[in-house]
Amino acid sequence: MNARFEPSGPLRGAARPPADKSISHRAALVGAMASEPVRIRNYLDAADTNSTLQAVRSLGAIVEERADELVVRGCGLRNAQPVTGGIHVGNAGTLMRLLPGWLACQEGMSFTLDGDESIRRRPVDRIAAPLREMGAGLEAREGRFPPFTVHGARLGGIEYELPVASAQVKSCVLLAGLCTDRTTVIERSPSRDHTERMLLAAGAPVARVLDGASVRFTVASTDELEPQTIAVPGDPSSAAFLIAAAVLVKGSRLVLTDVGVNWTRAGFLRIIERMGAIVLGELEPAGSFGPTEPVADLDVSHGPLEGTVVEPHEVPLAIDELPLVALLACFADGDTVVKGAGELRVKESDRIATVVDGLRGLGASIEATDDGFAVEGTGSLRGGRIDSCGDHRLALLGAVAGLASEEGVEVVGMDAAGVSYPGFADDIARLVG
Numbered sequence: 001m002n003a004r005f006e007p008s009g010p011l012r013g014a015a016r017p018p019a020d021k022s023i024s025h026r027a028a029l030v031g032a033m034a035s036e037p038v039r040i041r042n043y044l045d046a047a048d049t050n051s052t053l054q055a056v057r058s059l060g061a062i063v064e065e066r067a068d069e070l071v072v073r074g075c076g077l078r079n080a081q082p083v084t085g086g087i088h089v090g091n092a093g094t095l096m097r098l099l100p101g102w103l104a105c106q107e108g109m110s111f112t113l114d115g116d117e118s119i120r121r122r123p124v125d126r127i128a129a130p131l132r133e134m135g136a137g138l139e140a141r142e143g144r145f146p147p148f149t150v151h152g153a154r155l156g157g158i159e160y161e162l163p164v165a166s167a168q169v170k171s172c173v174l175l176a177g178l179c180t181d182r183t184t185v186i187e188r189s190p191s192r193d194h195t196e197r198m199l200l201a202a203g204a205p206v207a208r209v210l211d212g213a214s215v216r217f218t219v220a221s222t223d224e225l226e227p228q229t230i231a232v233p234g235d236p237s238s239a240a241f242l243i244a245a246a247v248l249v250k251g252s253r254l255v256l257t258d259v260g261v262n263w264t265r266a267g268f269l270r271i272i273e274r275m276g277a278i279v280l281g282e283l284e285p286a287g288s289f290g291p292t293e294p295v296a297d298l299d300v301s302h303g304p305l306e307g308t309v310v311e312p313h314e315v316p317l318a319i320d321e322l323p324l325v326a327l328l329a330c331f332a333d334g335d336t337v338v339k340g341a342g343e344l345r346v347k348e349s350d351r352i353a354t355v356v357d358g359l360r361g362l363g364a365s366i367e368a369t370d371d372g373f374a375v376e377g378t379g380s381l382r383g384g385r386i387d388s389c390g391d392h393r394l395a396l397l398g399a400v401a402g403l404a405s406e407e408g409v410e411v412v413g414m415d416a417a418g419v420s421y422p423g424f425a426d427d428i429a430r431l432v433g
Contacts, residue, residue: 003414003425005402007383010251010302011431017239019044019232020260021420023194023293025052025094026171027230028063030198031072032056032080033102033175035224040070042232047419051090055099058083077178077224078105086112086147089119091348091390091419096146097127097168098195101175104136106152114147118348118390124148127172130160134176134183157182164343165316167192167264170217177219178204184218186211191316192264193289201291202227208289233260233295237320238421240268241396244324245428246300247277248331248404254431256298263288267317269298271310271325275332278303305332307377312340319343322372323355323397329375330364331404338372348419349391358386358394362401362409383407392419399424403432 024044029052031038043049053063053070060081062073075081080103089095096119103111114120125144132138137151157180160173170185174195177183196217200206202225207218239259246252263284273279281298288294305328315322315338322341329336344351356368359375363382366375383405388395395416402409417424 001415002410002412003399004408004410005399006408007405008249008403008432011246011249011254011428012252013431014255014257015242015427015431016257017234017242017259018046018421018423020235021046021049021237022094022192023232023260024049025092025098026194026198027232028052028056028072029098029102030202030225030227031230032059032061032074033077033225034072034074034202034227035076036226038072038074038227039229040072040232041068041229043070044232044235046422047090048092048095051088051092052095055087055089055095058087077222078107080106080109082109083111086114089113089115091116091118093119093122093348094168096122097124098171098175100127100131100138100150101172103150104131104134104152104155104176105179107154109152110149112147112149120146122146122346126164126166126169130158130169130173131176133158133160134180136176155180159184159186161186162188165189165191167195171195174199174217174219178222180221182218182220184216186214186216188214189313189316190215190264192262194262194293197289197291197293198227198230199225233293234258235420236260236265236268239298240321240324241400241421241424242427243272243279243298243300244328245400245403247272247302247305247328248400250302252302254300256300258295259298261294261296264317267314268321268324271308271314271318272328275305275308275328276303277305307332307334307336307375309336310338315341315343320393323351323393324400326355326359326366326373326375327397327401329377330359330366330381331379332377333379334377336375336377340371342371347391349389349394351391351393354389354391354394355397358398359401361386362405381405383409385410385412388413388416390416392416392421396421396424399428403428
């Protein structure tokens, strides 16, 4: 499905972004691993998160969908059921990388995971290495791509230093670590900590220890998880598209309510504030950790922008929003450079290549580098046509670009936005109207 987004008048009013996709995935998985019923409020109803519900159902969990919440009746940490025909993760990369941590605990059982064409291009070797070290088996196509099979086993604890900052790999190892005497994950750069918080809230023995410039997360064997109610905040990555639209379109002012402001997700806000964007709201202090997810209302206004340099240590806390940094940079005064973002090449698309090609086709002065991109700010964007390449964030990027452009933008494959933000076009129409 194609959609056209014309140059917009000011965006004004209030909106609540969709529920957090990362936390929704984790809530369903932890609920399925629990021994008692778990209530999940504000679960995201989108393609990726619905794939997770289907996966946990296939493993023996019962999911009751009510008007205002889900109730997940899990099968316990070590009691998943056999699956005939394999588990299909759709386009959900988070599910593909987190679920094997639980499956590895199922001693003597094997599970095959597969997904769509995009998923089949996304490597799983980063989770394979630590799971094998713990004693599980993992066989993948060409050694690193889906479809792949996880062989559950009696797991042994490990101490594992992440070679690249990745919340998905960290989460996979920590979930498997619940079935070991003791497992520690060491990260040199911080990444999203939603899994650790959720496990802590569920009564799991989770410890976070600062070790110089590193952080060590340790889990130990537990008999059962006991979460009772999980409230999912608004997704800061989805909110980022509304924030970018308000910053770019003259005269705009939006209030975004109940947005998750976990400091490990606030990198985009800190980058654009440095560029001159006006975003008011109380963010969680850096380094905080606890069993809850902080939320806040964000007050966003249009303002002039200046170019900036995004350093490698900033990338993990803004990885999903970096395409928007490229868009904002087109309208900034001066140059913007993003470094150390090679991880973008193994997302739903090669987001360095697709963002650079897409924005260049709209009139941007942008060049790709091996691990990021460089943008010469011109203060405007002509418009034209952009192909989502089946990537939900590229589809949403094109839509925002159209609102701020001179001539409008046609987004080819706008339906890809349904993976994370199915109601985006309706929200924009209401806020502009």
